[in-house]
Amino acid sequence: MTPTRSTFAGLSTWEIAFWYGLIAVSTAIFVWGVARLVLKYRRGRGPFEFDRPVARLRRMAAVVLSHSGIKRRDPLAGAGHFLIFYGFVVLFIGTVILAFQDDVAKPILHWDFFRNGFYEGYSLFLDLFGAALVVGLAIMAYKRGIEKPFRLRYWRPDRTEGERERRRYVIGDWTFLGVLFFLALTGFLLESFRIAETNPSFEVWSPLGWSVGHAFRGLGLTGRAAADAHFVQWWVHGVVALGFVASIPFTKALHMLTSSASVASRDERAGRELSPLPPDAKPDEVGYGTILDLSPRYLLQLDACTKCGKCHAACPATTSGYPLSPRDVILDLREVAEGALGLRHELGVPPLHDPSASILGDPIRPETLWSCMQCMACVEICPVGIEHVPIINQLRRRLVERGEMDPTLQQTLESIYESGNSFGEARRKRARWAKGLDFEVKDIRKEPAEILWFVGDYASFDPRNQLVTQTLARLLHGAGVDFGILYDAERNAGCDVRRVGEEGLFNHLREENVAAISSCTFDRILTWDPHSFHTLRNEYSALGVDWNVIHHSQFLLELLEDGRLTPERPLGYRVTYHDPCTLGRYNGVYDEPRRVLAAIGAELVEMPRSRSNSFCCGAGGGRIWMTELKRDDAPRPSEQRIDEAVALDDIDYFVVCCPKDVTMYEDAIKTSGHQGEIELRELTELVWESLDLSAQVTVGGRDGKEEQP
Ligand code: SF4
Ligand code: SF4
Numbered sequence: 001m002t003p004t005r006s007t008f009a010g011l012s013t014w015e016i017a018f019w020y021g022l023i024a025v026s027t028a029i030f031v032w033g034v035a036r037l038v039l040k041y042r043r044g045r046g047p048f049e050f051d052r053p054v055a056r057l058r059r060m061a062a063v064v065l066s067h068s069g070i071k072r073r074d075p076l077a078g079a080g081h082f083l084i085f086y087g088f089v090v091l092f093i094g095t096v097i098l099a100f101q102d103d104v105a106k107p108i109l110h111w112d113f114f115r116n117g118f119y120e121g122y123s124l125f126l127d128l129f130g131a132a133l134v135v136g137l138a139i140m141a142y143k144r145g146i147e148k149p150f151r152l153r154y155w156r157p158d159r160t161e162g163e164r165e166r167r168r169y170v171i172g173d174w175t176f177l178g179v180l181f182f183l184a185l186t187g188f189l190l191e192s193f194r195i196a197e198t199n200p201s202f203e204v205w206s207p208l209g210w211s212v213g214h215a216f217r218g219l220g221l222t223g224r225a226a227a228d229a230h231f232v233q234w235w236v237h238g239v240v241a242l243g244f245v246a247s248i249p250f251t252k253a254l255h256m257l258t259s260s261a262s263v264a265s266r267d268e269r270a271g272r273e274l275s276p277l278p279p280d281a282k283p284d285e286v287g288y289g290t291i292l293d294l295s296p297r298y299l300l301q302l303d304a305c306t307k308c309g310k311c312h313a314a315c316p317a318t319t320s321g322y323p324l325s326p327r328d329v330i331l332d333l334r335e336v337a338e339g340a341l342g343l344r345h346e347l348g349v350p351p352l353h354d355p356s357a358s359i360l361g362d363p364i365r366p367e368t369l370w371s372c373m374q375c376m377a378c379v380e381i382c383p384v385g386i387e388h389v390p391i392i393n394q395l396r397r398r399l400v401e402r403g404e405m406d407p408t409l410q411q412t413l414e415s416i417y418e419s420g421n422s423f424g425e426a427r428r429k430r431a432r433w434a435k436g437l438d439f440e441v442k443d444i445r446k447e448p449a450e451i452l453w454f455v456g457d458y459a460s461f462d463p464r465n466q467l468v469t470q471t472l473a474r475l476l477h478g479a480g481v482d483f484g485i486l487y488d489a490e491r492n493a494g495c496d497v498r499r500v501g502e503e504g505l506f507n508h509l510r511e512e513n514v515a516a517i518s519s520c521t522f523d524r525i526l527t528w529d530p531h532s533f534h535t536l537r538n539e540y541s542a543l544g545v546d547w548n549v550i551h552h553s554q555f556l557l558e559l560l561e562d563g564r565l566t567p568e569r570p571l572g573y574r575v576t577y578h579d580p581c582t583l584g585r586y587n588g589v590y591d592e593p594r595r596v597l598a599a600i601g602a603e604l605v606e607m608p609r610s611r612s613n614s615f616c617c618g619a620g621g622g623r624i625w626m627t628e629l630k631r632d633d634a635p636r637p638s639e640q641r642i643d644e645a646v647a648l649d650d651i652d653y654f655v656v657c658c659p660k661d662v663t664m665y666e667d668a669i670k671t672s673g674h675q676g677e678i679e680l681r682e683l684t685e686l687v688w689e690s691l692d693l694s695a696q697v698t699v700g701g702r703d704g705k706e707e708q709p
Helices: 013-042 053-066 075-109 116-147 167-198 201-205 207-218 223-250 252-265 296-304 310-314 326-341 343-347 366-370 377-381 388-401 407-419 432-436 457-461 463-478 495-500 503-518 530-538 552-561 591-599 637-646 659-671 683-690
Strands: 451-453 483-485 524-527 549-551 574-577 653-656 679-682
Touching (some): 013 223, 013 252, 013 296, 013 343, 075 167, 116 167, 167 223, 207 223, 223 252, 252 296, 296 326, 310 377, 326 343, 366 388, 388 495, 407 495, 432 463, 457 463, 457 659, 495 503, 495 530, 524 530, 530 549, 552 591, 552 683, 574 591, 591 683, 653 659, 653 683, 659 679, 679 683
Parallel strands (some): 451 483, 524 549, 574 653
């Protein structure tokens, strides 16, 4: 007997015709569902950008096939999804092969390839991948039903119990798992009944079906009874499979299409480089106020969310009691988009949401938007490429445009506008910290220098940070670096002003800084403020400047490696290092600070959350300028971070390399009750301590004799 099988064995002509009719109906519903989604996305503002399609598709293939995003920080869930994905893909390809054999190869090409070795290999492959699908589904059911991690619960930090409950999401999640499980199970039963009925020896190549089929035969299921069971199962499996195909654009299964499209179309610079305002934008074109303001790409991203909750668990606001979850922002916007632009629109039924109604207030509350630290943890972890940060920023822009913001923030923005700094200090005081030095710092506006040092607000005006700034100045001077500063011509770089949503003020600051810097002669720009570093490096180029901007951690490493700084002795401290969001996640600078620590003989012990998984200090996105929005007594992000560091064994110093981190963590060491257990050091201070220069000049005034600027 030739190893093969007939798809329609035992079916009459009208039954086969009926089957093809069902395929047509299922396909038509699927196509209509996809088409209405495309129409929905097209109603967004602006074009759907898809430049460099080959590179984008290649990137999507790499991300989807490797599961690189899904397995991060939860390998078990990654393994479960991996098994489901490849099980499903192989079963789908198996179905396509069958269709090709029945509808093209045999009747049109007269080519009968579905036999002998091909058939046996096909049988084995599908059997094994079908089993993989079942194992993957069992893992996911375990995660949702038994392990129940924080990220998979639909608890919301911005709503009280009962407000906007998410039971239908839970039902949708379980229905999706259940339908896939039912399809896999009925597929195996179908195979087993067929083997029980016909019992050819070559079906041993379907090991699972063979085993179960023979178990059925052992129970007496043979001949007519097995044939009837096979017939019923054929229709049950087939009809549910076609129903599943038809349901894809309307259910959780939609992510099978949208998440790949989202990964392919996402902006690689998302959140790092915010989009400019349209030229001559009218007030209702500034930021997002209605669902129709979102771009087609963002509308697509709303449908791509799988509700995996990874962003929810990574968000420092969510885990610290602020009324914000990035997942819920996306899901709320998705509900509005579907209610305003979705199926009801296509059916001519009045929409659940008025498309032109404001989304600010309900469902997206202002306090939710102001809770965001723009730390990028959500964007970085989202496996399907959703761009929460620019979406939140656009919503903030509209609030700012309407003047709806925290009074403290408003006051700070006014100070920045009037004085060019967030401290509201007179411009001439910007370089006062340099008065404590025993050498003159060059005015780079008047004479050229190798390095233009952009100091930044916190490093210039905050007393604790001024000590670090002085130490860095002495260190550069001691290493013979030719550097100068802008004195009163420097302005706030505008990084956080932009992240707050005040695009107009950001443009103003950028223009002033570009004018001041462009009039100077220098090779590189140095700063120890990661916020200034980020924005000068990435967001000033829109004005046509092309500067080489470096962070002091990179420059210190350079000085240590080329011998301009020579440590006298290894420090021997056990330290832990905090990656600032704007240095790490925004710019990928992870190694240089660690290499500096290694070069000065400090032993680095990593916190559980480090590098791209670093945890925001809580100051970013302008939060340092706003009043507290926390709703419960969970520790603040900076306090959680200090707890994390103290939990490591015998750490001498908590090392930072950002002025705002100095401020936030000096405070958090006190408020978290860990004073005396751990001390803060800025990277520069440890480098200074390791040098012989430290024997000649007092570091940072810690002996109390230093003149305060
Ligand atoms: S940027 Fe940070 S604070 Fe804002 S939503 Fe994302 S994870 Fe939360
Ligand atoms: S936005 Fe991304 S990370 Fe967050 S729940 Fe949705 S898919 Fe997961």
